[in-house]
Every structure is written in C-alpha cells, then in structure tokens.
Amino acid sequence: MARFATALSGARVVILGAAILALSASQAFAQYSDRKKIEITPFGGWYIASDLYTAANAQIGINNSVIYGGRLGIFPNDRLGIEGSYGRAASDLTIKSYSVLFPSSTPLGKLTTEQWDGNFVFTQRRMGNPHATGFFTIGFGATTFKVDTKAAAGSTSNTHFAWNLGIGSKYDLSEKVALRIDGRYRAADTNRNTSSGVYCDFYGFCYSYSSSWYSSGEISAGLAYKLGG
Numbered sequence: 001m002a003r004f005a006t007a008l009s010g011a012r013v014v015i016l017g018a019a020i021l022a023l024s025a026s027q028a029f030a031q032y033s034d035r036k037k038i039e040i041t042p043f044g045g046w047y048i049a050s051d052l053y054t055a056a057n058a059q060i061g062i063n064n065s066v067i068y069g070g071r072l073g074i075f076p077n078d079r080l081g082i083e084g085s086y087g088r089a090a091s092d093l094t095i096k097s098y099s100v101l102f103p104s105s106t107p108l109g110k111l112t113t114e115q116w117d118g119n120f121v122f123t124q125r126r127m128g129n130p131h132a133t134g135f136f137t138i139g140f141g142a143t144t145f146k147v148d149t150k151a152a153a154g155s156t157s158n159t160h161f162a163w164n165l166g167i168g169s170k171y172d173l174s175e176k177v178a179l180r181i182d183g184r185y186r187a188a189d190t191n192r193n194t195s196s197g198v199y200c201d202f203y204g205f206c207y208s209y210s211s212s213w214y215s216s217g218e219i220s221a222g223l224a225y226k227l228g229g
Contacts, residue, residue: 038227039081041071041180045220047089047113051096052214061096062111065089067218073121081121083137087218089113093149109149113216115186117141117164129171137166143188162188170224178224187215 049062069087093108119139143162166184173179190212 037075039071039073039075039083039224040227041073041222041224042069043071043087043180043182043220043222044068045182045218047087047091048217048219049089049091050215059096060108061094063092063094065091067220069115071222075121075123078125079123081123083119083121083139085115085117085119085139085141087113087115087117087220089218093147109147112146112148114144114146115141115162116143117162119164119166131172133170135168135170137164137168137182137184139164143186145188145190158190160188160190162186173223176226178226180222180224182218182220184218184220185215186217187213190214 045067047065047067049064051062052060067087067089069085071083071085073081073083075081090110090112093111095108117139118141119137122136124134124136140161140163142159144157144159146157164184164186166182168180168182170178170180
C-alpha cells in the first residue's frame with residue numbers, strides 16, 4: 001500500500017509538472033503571437049510604363065494606367081517583415097514612331113500586367129513623428145504579360161522572372177489602421193529585345209547595346225489593417 005501511495009504521489013507530481021510546462025509554453029506562444037503583427041493592405045495607384053523597341057524602327061508605346069491589388073505581410077518585430085504582393089494593371093498599346101509595317105493609325109490593343117512578388121520590408125521609425133514610419137523593400141517574383149491585339153488572333157500570355165525595389169511610409173490613423181504610401185521600381189526579364197541603341201563615350205568610341213529587361217514603376221496608396229501585435 002505504501003508503494004502504491006508513493007507511485008500515486010509521483011504520478012501527481014509528473015502530471016502537475018506537465019501541466020505547468022504546458023501552461024508556460026502556451027503563455028510563451030501567446031506572448032510571441034502578441035508581438036507578431038499581420039498586415040492586410042488593399043491598394044490602388046498609378047502604373048508607370050515604359051515603351052518597347054521593335055523591328056522596322058517602330059516604337060510601341062505602353063500607356064500609363066491604374067494599378068490595384070493587395071499585400072499580406074508578417075512582421076515578427078518592428079524592424080523586419082516579409083510580405084506577399086499582387087498587382088494588376090491594363091495599359092493601351094500605341095505607336096509612338098512611324099513604321100511601314102505598323103502605321104501610326106493602326107490600333108494595337110491592350111497589355112495587361114499581373115505582378116506576383118515576395119518582399120523583405122525594412123522599417124525605420126525615426127521620422128520625427130511618433131505616428132509615422134518609413135520603410136524600404138526589396139523582393140523577387142514573377143510578372144505575367146497578357147497581350148490582346150487586333151494584329152494577331154486571340155491573346156498571348158507569358159510569365160517572366162522579376163525583381164523590385166521600393167520605398168514608402170505608413171501613418172497610423174488608429175491602433176489597427178494605417179495609411180500606407182508606396183513607390184516602386186520593377187524590372188522583368190522578357191528574354192526578348194525590349195530596347196537598343198548606341199552609346200558614345202567622351203573619347204568618341206561608340207558602342208551598341210540591347211536589353212531584354214522591361215522596366216516599370218508604380219505609385220500606390222492603401223489602408224493597412226493590423227492584426228495582432
């Protein structure tokens with residue numbers, strides 16, 4: 001009987017210890033979750049496109065247009081965050097220089113751009129205002145180009161590797177909502193010639209160059225909704 005009582009007492013100690021350990025772990029996890037912030041940001045803004053160089057001395061203009069999308073970020077601390085982003089813009093295609101193959105009166109169609117990015121967000125809080133924070137972003141992803149033209153039957157779609165750099169600012173409107181403004185530069189590798197030209201240096205030596213990178217920019221604003229933290 002004494003051995004049974006000792007065993008029962010030992011079991012109680014083990015159960016009590018396990019309960020204390022589980023409670024401590026749950027409290028630690030709760031504290032971590034409280035420190036971690038999740039932000040959801042729907043946004044809209046202005047897409048700044050660049051023109052394309054094509055054969056027969058034609059220059060295809062891609063008009064600036066509206067861009068909209070959303071961002072989802074996780075911020076484990078006040079300095080660093082990881083963010084996923086999606087943006088969509090639809091631009092008209094025009095001719096900006098005359099070509100025999102494509103006279104200036106020919107309507108070309110529309111280019112739809114979809115951008116999928118994963119970014120690192122570096123935050124700076126020293127802006128002279130306790131409600132304002134600045135940030136810098138760098139990231140990689142993919143850009144899908146969907147072209148719908150009258151010159152070709154149907155539409156074509158291609159997805160290419162892309163990278164981007166950005167700066168921005170947030171201004172707290174309340175504990176859970178902030179006004180967010182972003183400016184970004186983006187480049188996508190199209191695997192095709194998008195621009196070319198000749199560069200001449202100070203000594204009179206000239207070099208031809210070409211590029212397969214398509215660059216664009218954007219200015220956007222939205223409301224960031226904070227969950228947790």
